[in-house]
Amino acid sequence: MSGPPPLELHNDGTYVDERTDFVLMMKLAEENMLGGDSRLLHLDDWQELERFYHHPLAKQAIPWGAPPSKNVTCKVEHSVFFEEDCQGRPHMLYIDQFAEPQNLAQGLYLHQLGESLENDPYVFNVQVPVGSMLVVQNHCWLHGRDKFIESPGLRRELLRQRGHFC
Numbered sequence: 001m002s003g004p005p006p007l008e009l010h011n012d013g014t015y016v017d018e019r020t021d022f023v024l025m026m027k028l029a030e031e032n033m034l035g036g037d038s039r040l041l042h043l044d045d046w047q048e049l050e051r052f053y054h055h056p057l058a059k060q061a062i063p064w065g066a067p068p069s070k071n072v073t074c075k076v077e078h079s080v081f082f083e084e085d086c087q088g089r090p091h092m093l094y095i096d097q098f099a100e101p102q103n104l105a106q107g108l109y110l111h112q113l114g115e116s117l118e119n120d121p122y123v124f125n126v127q128v129p130v131g132s133m134l135v136v137q138n139h140c141w142l143h144g145r146d147k148f149i150e151s152p153g154l155r156r157e158l159l160r161q162r163g164h165f166c
């Protein structure tokens, strides 16, 4: 299948200074779409979680910045594993394209982590029908989009909402 590359697995809210506890992904319309399924991986299923969670850089702050198109001016700093839930399970805040590693070690860590996620056998695809939505706990689920075939008749309307629990 040719076309745009997949959107790699990530969490939302990595480059903004506000919590994103959940992400709501709704499909409003779709025509002539081939491919482009949502992809998901839960942290509990990630086979190499322990390798990266117990790595010396797992809790080291890294800067994250967004491109101008995102209309976010300030940069934030946080580690990839930024907190644990009430049962001590790790919560993650990661996106490859907006990380700004400050040295080779951070760059390698982020690169290897991304490769591990993309190649994990428990990543699965979900087809979201028009009118349906996915709701994920943002810090325990990584989400992305599979590759799709570009076509002149392709039309897709998606609604994304992000929020936090208060």
Ligand SMILES: [Fe+2]
Residues within 6 Å of the ligand: 010, 011, 012, 143
């Ligand atoms: Fe996302």
